[in-house]
Amino acid sequence: MIHRMKRLVAAAALVAFAGAASADPKLIEIASFGEHPALNEVAEGFKARMAELGYTEGKDVRYEFRHANFDRTLVPQLLQQVEAQHPDMIFAITTGLNQAAVRGITNKSIPIVFGAVVDPVVAGIVPDWQHGSAWSTGASMLPNFDASFDYLKQVMPGIKKVGTLFNPGEDNDTSNMELIQKAAAKAGLEIVAVPVDNANDLPQRVQSFAGKVDAIFLIQSNIVQTSVPVVAQVAQRIRLPLFNSVFAPDLKGQLAGFHAISYLKNGQHAADIADRILKGEKSADIAPYVPQTVDFESYVSPEGLAAVGLTVPDALKDSPWILK
The missing domain is CATH 3.40.50.2300 (Response regulator)
Structure with missing residues (x-):
């Protein structure tokens, strides 16, 4: 049994x-x-x-x-x-x-x-x-815009005004803008925010930064991130360094750098x-x-800076941030 x-x-x-x-x-x-x-x-x-x-x-x-x-x-x-x-x-x-x-x-x-x-x-x-x-x-x-602005100040000592683009119809962009404004106030920087709700308007909106900002920093915005090469082309034409919150190594010749979440x-x-x-x-x-801090990556592009007449600061020349 x-x-x-x-x-x-x-x-x-x-x-x-x-x-x-x-x-x-x-x-x-x-x-x-x-x-x-x-x-x-x-x-x-x-x-x-x-x-x-x-x-x-x-x-x-x-x-x-x-x-x-x-x-x-x-x-x-x-x-x-x-x-x-x-x-x-x-x-x-x-x-x-x-x-x-x-x-x-x-x-x-x-x-x-x-x-x-x-x-x-x-x-x-x-x-x-x-x-x-x-x-x-x-x-x-x-995003951690406190860290982003600390990064920008190291790459561009003396920076005062930062331009950014956002879609007012996106909750994602609205959250980014609230956070970036608070971080800018803490960092002693001024944000010049330009709204854009149609990708076809990007060249004109980027052009509006000419003479008004020291650099452009792009937030995680769908409308902007799908058209970064267009933004970069205009930014180079008006001689403004462009930084992104999304890392795109294929654009290192067009962008000055990245402080990007992975x-x-x-x-x-x-x-x-x-x-x-x-x-x-x-x-x-x-x-x-x-x-967390480990989820973000910092990069500087000597080639992208040179495209708008800038160079890597001496303090960063041996930094692991430098893109080869």
Whole structure:
């Protein structure tokens, strides 16, 4: 009798093991506002970190990537396609897409992890910085403009006025502008902010900085970041150094430097949160990730400075910030 029971237990264990082994991998839908090197890095960082955490692609998890080609009118259709796949999780990239997902995904049992969101509280994605919502939490890209201005003062000693561009219709940009104004006041700098809600207007808006600022620093704005080469071309023409909050090594000949949050690390931090949810934690119990000092990178481009008649300060000539 005892031997028979042992055989039954062993058989049941084998059945359970076979069922677990044959279980379909979890589907994570990655939805982005558009394809851009920085936003793609968020997705790449997410997938790479998930692999480090033990999720083998094709076995434990599979990914479907979709984007709206930076067209707001396509977002509802994109989200319908995502939800129709009945995913185990959605990884949504950018503030606007997450706002739309929170409203538009009707199946609230699907957890939404966000990436590339500056301020999820102001955007209405989570209730506060200590909690996620019932179905959403993730990794923020809250900037550190105090550090950015410390960086600018080292690259350009004597700097007084900084120009920036923003889209007044984007919550992401509104949050950035509030933070940058506060940091500028602490740093003794003046911000000259120029609104732009259409990419076609960028050349004219950048031109308006001529003679009014010492440098231009670009925030994490979708409308601006998708057109940085255009901004750089005009900035060089009016002889103004251009600095960016997004690192783009291919533009080092056109930009003077970068004080940038790592989009790759943002995706990695989002994956850490996704792992916790997949293991049973509730989104509401997971605080959004706030970037730390190690999440930012500083670079200076001698070539980009030279393009507008400037040189690297002596104090930085041996700095690890220098791009070769």
